[in-house]
Each structure stands twice: as structure tokens, then as C-alpha cells.
Amino acid sequence: MHMADALLTPAVGGTMWAATAGTIAYCSRKVKLEMDDSKVPLMGVLAAFIFAAQMINFTIPGTGSSGHLGGGMILAILLGPYAAFLAMASVLTVQALFFADGGLLALGCNIFNLGIFPCFIAYPLIYRPLVGESPSQRRIFLAAIVSAVFGLQLGAFGVVLETVLSGVSSLPFNTFVSLMQPIHLAIGIVEGLVTAAVVLFVWKARPEILKYADSARSLCGLSLKKVLVGLAIVTVVTGGSLSWFASANPDGLEWAILGVTGSEEVEEGESGLHAALAWLQECFAFLPDYGFAQPETSSEKVAEEAAEAWPAVDAGTSVSGLIGGIMTLALAALIGLLLKRRQRPQVG
Numbered sequence: 001m002h003m004a005d006a007l008l009t010p011a012v013g014g015t016m017w018a019a020t021a022g023t024i025a026y027c028s029r030k031v032k033l034e035m036d037d038s039k040v041p042l043m044g045v046l047a048a049f050i051f052a053a054q055m056i057n058f059t060i061p062g063t064g065s066s067g068h069l070g071g072g073m074i075l076a077i078l079l080g081p082y083a084a085f086l087a088m089a090s091v092l093t094v095q096a097l098f099f100a101d102g103g104l105l106a107l108g109c110n111i112f113n114l115g116i117f118p119c120f121i122a123y124p125l126i127y128r129p130l131v132g133e134s135p136s137q138r139r140i141f142l143a144a145i146v147s148a149v150f151g152l153q154l155g156a157f158g159v160v161l162e163t164v165l166s167g168v169s170s171l172p173f174n175t176f177v178s179l180m181q182p183i184h185l186a187i188g189i190v191e192g193l194v195t196a197a198v199v200l201f202v203w204k205a206r207p208e209i210l211k212y213a214d215s216a217r218s219l220c221g222l223s224l225k226k227v228l229v230g231l232a233i234v235t236v237v238t239g240g241s242l243s244w245f246a247s248a249n250p251d252g253l254e255w256a257i258l259g260v261t262g263s264e265e266v267e268e269g270e271s272g273l274h275a276a277l278a279w280l281q282e283c284f285a286f287l288p289d290y291g292f293a294q295p296e297t298s299s300e301k302v303a304e305e306a307a308e309a310w311p312a313v314d315a316g317t318s319v320s321g322l323i324g325g326i327m328t329l330a331l332a333a334l335i336g337l338l339l340k341r342r343q344r345p346q347v348g
Contacts, residue, residue, distance in 0.1 A: 001070065001110075001113065001114065001152075001155060001156065001159060001184070001251065001252060001253050002092075002095070002096075002101055002102030002106075002110050002253070003102060003103065003106035003109050003110055003113075003159055003162070003163075003253070004102070004103045004106060004265065004266070005103030005104065005105040005106050005274055005277060005278065006103070006168075006265065006266040006267060006274070007106065007159075007162070007163045007166060007168055007171075007266055008103075008105055008106055008109065008162060008163070008166045009166040009167060009271075010105065010271055010273045010274075011166075012109075012162055012165050012166045013105040013106060013108060013109065013166075014105075014108075015108075016108035016109040016112055016162065017105075017107070017108030018108070019108065019112060020089070020107075020108040020109075020111045020112050020115075021108070023085060023112070023115075023116065024085070024086065024089055024111075026082075027081075027082040027083070027085045027086050028086065028335075028339060030082040030216075031082045031083050031086060031336075031339050032339050032340075033216070034080065034082075034083070034216045034217070034218065035083070035336055035339045035340040036218045036219055036220045036340065037220060037340070038218075038219035038220055038221075038222055038224055039079070039083065039218075039219050039336065040333055040336035040337055040340060041224070041228055041333065042078070042079065042209075042219070042224055042227070042228065043079055043083055043086075043087050043332050043333065043335075043336045044328075044329040044330070044332045044333030044336065045228050045231045045232055045235065045329060046074065046075055046078060046079060046087060046231065046332075047075075047087040047088075047090050047091050047328045047329060047331070047332035048232075048235050048325040048326070048328045048329035048332075049071075049074075049198075049231050049234060049235045049238070049325075050069070050071035050074065050075065050087070050088070050091050050328075051091045051094065051095070051235075051239070051324050051325050051328040052235045052236075052238040052239035052243070052321050052324070052325050053068070053069040053071060053194070053238055054068050054069055054070075054071065054091070054095070055068070055238070055239060055243040055246060055290060055317075055320070055321055055324075056068060056069070056238065056242055056243055056245065056246045057246045057247040057249070057251055058190055058246075058247055059247040059249055060183065060186045060187065060249075060252075063183060063186070063255065064249055064250075064255065065183055065249055065250060065251065065252055065254075065255035066246075066247035066248075066249040066250065066251050066252075066255075067183070067184070067186070067187030067190060067191075067251060067252050068187075068246075068251060069191050069194055070114050070118065070148075070151070070152055070155065070191055071088065071091070071114075072084065072088055072114050072115055072117070072118030072119055072122075072151055073118045073122060073123065073127065073144065073147055073148045073151055073191075073192075073195045074194075074195050074198050074199065075087050075088055075118075075119070076118055076119045076122075076123040076127075076213075077123065077127060077144070077195075077199050077210060077213065078198075078199065078202055078209055078210065078213055079213055080213040080214070080216055081119040081120055081123055081124070082119075082216075083336070084115075084118075084119045084123075085111075085115045085116070085119045085120075086332070086335050086336075087332045088111060088114055088115040088119070089111045089115060090328055090331040090332040090335065091328050091332075092107060092110050092111050092114065092115075093107065093111075093331070094324060094327050094328045094331060095324070096110070096281070097281070097284045097285065098284055098285055098286060098287065098324070098327065099285060099287055099288065099289070099290055099320060099324060100281055100282075100285035100288040100289060101289070101290070103277065103278075103281070104277040104280060104281050105273065105274065105277050109158070109159070109162050112158065113155040113156075113158040113159060113162075114155055117151045117152075117154035117155045117158065118147070118148070118151035118152075118155075121150075121151065121154060122147040122148070122150045122151030122154070123147060123151075126143070126146055126147040126150050126151075127143045127144070127146075127147035128143075128214065130142060130143035130146060130147070131143045135203065135207070135210065137200060137203075140196065140199055140200055140203060141196045141200065144192055144195040144196035144199055145189065145192030145193065145195070145196055146192070147192075147195075148188055148191045148192035148195045149185065149188035149189060149191075149192055150188075151188075152184050152185075152187060152188035152191060153181060153184060153185065153188060155184075156180045156181055156184035156252070156253075157177065157180070157181065159180065159253060160173065160176050160177045160180050163176065164176070168266060170260065170261045170266065171257065171260055171261070171266070172260070175259075175260050176256060176260055179255070179256035179259045179260065180252065180253070180256045183252040183255060183256060184252050187252050201227075201230065202227055205226045205227050205230070206222060206223075206224060206226070206227050208222055209222070209224070209227065235325050236322065236325070238321070239318070239320075239321025239322050239324065239325045240318045240321050240322050241318065243290070243317050243318070243320075243321045244311040244312050244313050244314065244317060244318075245310070245311045245312075246312070248310070248312070250264050287316065287319065287320045287323070287324075290316070290317055290320035290321070290324070291314060291316035291317055291320060292315075292316035292319075
């Protein structure tokens with residue numbers, strides 16, 4: 001559900017950038033009050049895990065479409081909403097800058113859609129009431145699925161609104177929304193199952209993490225070694241090898257655009273800002289589309305071969321998964337460290 005710049009006008013993209021930047025500033029102030037030595041590595045490892053997990057598109061049977069994990073609910077449940085939003089911003093920034101996944105103009109929209117709705121609406125209004133004061137495996141399982149579906153539905157609707165407000169005439173509201181919502185319902189169910197599996201693993205290993213995240217309490221004094229090691233192993237395996245098994249079908253957004261226009265992509269915007277941001281992204285993206293850069297003459301051939309081969313065993317994909325995970329971990333952990341350091345009182 002990563003939006004491309006072509007779907008947005010500078011006005012809409014800029015407005016969403018401003019809204020997202022304001023939310024990042026607000027979350028940073030809140031995180032200063034709760035960040036500690038234990039939460040920094042957890043924030044980094046979870047961000048890296050979400051990066052790797054988002055590389056795997058799973059097929060939606062009978063549709064010709066695919067979907068990938070959003071991850072916002074996992075982050076919110078295990079980190080609390082404020083740290084979760086910053087972790088999601090780290091994931092999407094690394095993806096856009098260095099892997100050309102999602103546009104730079106659209107980055108504000110993507111962070112908003114994948115961060116705001118799960119962290120600040122689905123988590124407090126759906127997940128927490130369903131889990132209640134006495135969490136159980138059944139309650140957590142149900143709450144994870146329902147909240148993940150709800151958050152993704154809101155995110156998909158956000159994409160539709162942002163696109164329509166931008167005046168992309170080939171994507172009329174009624175037709176676009178009638179395709180986006182059902183396909184993301186199916187994707188949301190799978191995301192809910194993955195969310196439930198991850199959260200239940202952490203709950204069984206360290207139930208205090210969920211309780212402390214909910215109440216914004218410090219994790220100091222808790223041993224997180226089992227959780228961190230388990231998540232790190234899954235991240236390396238996912239990014240390094242399971243990413244080969246990603247579906248070649250268009251994702252839910254591309255599938256919906258295809259259903260309306262007959263093409264998976266909308267023509268790139270003609271404004272100078274669109275061109276400048278496209279050039280900037282090209283300069284930074286050293287592993288575009290999660291693989292080694294290919295000469296323009298062979299890119300289509302490579303794409304066709306990748307679509308035919310499954311699993312698509314590719315060194316470039318593995319390198320992208322591992323390097324991207326490390327970069328995301330480093331960025332999220334750096335944010336946590338900077339906020340933690342500012343929290344310390346000055347002496348003298």
C-alpha cells in the first residue's frame with residue numbers, strides 16, 4: 001500500500017508531509033518520557049523485522065493480487081503508539097530513500113496511512129478494549145485480527161481520499177474505493193494472523209512488554225534477550241531468504257489501479273517537484289526495488305524472468321533484506337537513543 005508520487009499533487013503531498021512531521025514531533029516529545037535502555041534495542045529490532053516482513057507479498061487467492069504486512073499494529077502493541085509511529089516512520093523512510101519503495105512526495109501519506117490509523121485509532125479503540133484488563137491467548141488473538149483489519153481498512157480509505165483529492169481523474173472515487181476496500185479486507189485478515197502470532201510469541205516470552213507498552217512504563221529491569229534474539233533470527237531469515245518467496249502479483253493498490261485504468265501505474269506527474277524528487281530518489285536508491293540495479297535495456301527482461309521463477313532466488317533480494325534491516329534498525333535505535341539522552345536531567 002505504498003503510494004507512488006504520481007498519485008499525488010504537490011499540494012496534497014505537502015499537506016500530508018506537514019501532518020506527518022507534526023505527528024513525529026509530538027510522538028518524539030511523548031517518547032522522551034518513556035524511552036529507556038531496554039526499549040531502544042526493542043524499537044530497533046522490531047523496526048527491522050517490519051522492514052523485512054514488508055518485503056514478502058503473499059498471494060490473495062482468486063484475485064490475481066497480493067498483499068504485504070503493514071506492521072503498525074505489531075509496533076503499537078509492543079512499543080506503545082508513540083514509539084511505534086516513530087519506528088514505522090523509520091521503516092518507510094529507509095524504504096523510500098534507499099530502495100525506491102514508495103515516492104518521496106508520497107512519504108508523508110505513507111507514514112500517515114500506515115502509522116496513524118493503527119497506532120492512534122485501531123490500537124486504543126479496538127485492540128485495548130477487546131483485550132481488556134486480563135489478557136488471554138484467545139483475547140489477544142481476536143483483538144489482533146480485528147484491529148489489524150480495521151487499521152488497514154482505514155489506511156486503504158486514506159489512500160483513496162488522498163488520490164481523489166489530488167484530482168487523478170482516471171481514478172474516480174466510487175470505482176476506486178469499491179476495489180481498494182475489499183482487497184485490503186483480505187490482506188488485513190492475513191496481517192491480523194501474523195500480528196497475532198508475533199504478539200503471542202512476545203506475550204508468552206515476556207507478558208510484561210505488552211502491559212508496560214500499554215501504560216507507557218519503563219522496561220528497565222526486564223530481560224528481553226529471548227524476545228530480541230527470537231525477533232532478530234526471524235528478521236534475518238525473512239529478509240535473507242523468505243523474501244525470495246514473495247508473490248509476483250501486483251499488490252492491493254496496484255491491483256485496484258489496474259482494475260480502474262488497465263495499468264498498474266499512473267503516469268508520473270509533470271510538475272517540477274515530481275521530477276526533482278524522482279531524481280533525488282534515483283540518486284539515493286542504491287538497491288531499487290530490492291535488488292541490484294539493472295541496465296535499462298535488460299530491466300524488463302529481468303522482471304519477466306523474476307515473475308516466471310518462483311521462488312525468485314536472487315542475491316540482490318537477500319542483500320536488500322539484510323542491509324535494509326540493518327539500516328532500519330540503526331535509524332530506529334538512533335532515534336530512541338537521541339530521545340533517551342535528551343531525557344536525562346542536566347547536573348550543575
